[in-house]
Amino acid sequence: MSQQEEKPRRLFRRKPKDPNTTGRLAQMKQVFQLARRHNPASVWLMAAAILGFTALGVVGGYFFGTMWLWVILGLMVGIFLAMFMLGRFAETAAFAEMKGQPGAIGAVLNTARRGWLMDEQPITIDPRTQDLVYRATGKGGVVLFSEGPPNRAAKLLAKEKKRHERVLPNVPIHTFQGGDGADQIPLDRVIRTVHKVPRGLNKAEVLAVRKRLTALGTMTSRPPIPKGIDPMRARPDRRALRGR
The missing domain is CATH 3.30.428 (HIT family, subunit A)
Known part of the structure; x- marks a missing residue:
């Protein structure tokens, strides 16, 4: 029961979470707030994309059967489109905040x-x-x-x-x-x-x-060479070399 038996157990331990690292959900929340702050209509546009494609899924299920499959497909497409729109809105908002700043x-x-x-x-x-x-x-x-x-x-x-x-x-x-x-x-x-x-x-x-x-x-x-000095023609001070 020495240190050799403790090593395999540590392999299954969860890696401690870095307190300085932001989680995925927190990052998504920050991106959403940034987009909404610069474009309040972004929330309604994203909701319209999700509801619109879900409604198209209902229509597809009504005409082609297998309602639940079409509804899920429409919902997934709507969510994908909403995430794409969120990325574009957040990018535009980020550019607006960086505008005029050095760097x-x-x-x-x-x-x-x-x-x-x-x-x-x-x-x-x-x-x-x-x-x-x-x-x-x-x-x-x-x-x-x-x-x-x-x-x-x-x-x-x-x-x-x-x-x-x-x-x-x-x-x-x-x-x-x-x-x-x-x-x-x-x-x-x-x-x-x-x-x-x-x-x-x-x-x-x-x-x-x-x-x-x-x-x-x-x-x-490198620092610039002073004007008037040609490094290719510079000669050493022989007296300084002799210690005089």
């Missing part, structure tokens, strides 16, 4: 799927204006998304595009401006814009691009 473009880009990899932090931050540039990498190449006014964002994107083209000469670099200004892409269209980028790279090429971009990020994080 909103990055938060939306982070939800991109279909083979796109998002950098967790912005690759460029203008210390004076706080304009940002985010980057995503995928089979379409490299996507640079700016966050800031159109005139300043255009200059920042052009600078970053040139920097990336020097490191990735044969990789397509796509630049977009996020925001609500002229020729800018609002939050609710950011993901669709990224997914519409034509694909031209395979998985191995995407991994190679990511490795190159890691080196680029290290270069951009």
Whole structure:
């Protein structure tokens, strides 16, 4: 009756619940409240979808027989449609709450799927204006998304595009401006814009691009070289080396 007999029993014990983790029902409740807060009519639209398809199930059972089967089928379809509508309403509400906040473009880009990899932090931050540039990498190449006014964002994107083209000469670099200004892409269209980028790279090429971009990020994080100093022509101080 030693420790060896206690180990098999622990395998069947339930894993302790993390107090910081939100349950599925709590998450659904939060999503529902968010959607209802921004669109009060969402509750009635979801209820109409469930009741409408259930009624269609009753009609189908009346004409084709097996009433209970058709009612259950109509109810399930209605619930599925209501959940889809809830997701769309919640997404619109989330975009409305993030609108105008710093980092909103990055938060939306982070939800991109279909083979796109998002950098967790912005690759460029203008210390004076706080304009940002985010980057995503995928089979379409490299996507640079700016966050800031159109005139300043255009200059920042052009600078970053040139920097990336020097490191990735044969990789397509796509630049977009996020925001609500002229020729800018609002939050609710950011993901669709990224997914519409034509694909031209395979998985191995995407991994190679990511490795190159890691080196680029290290270069951009270094402090700039003072003006007037050419590191290729700099000579050591021989007296200092001799200890004088």
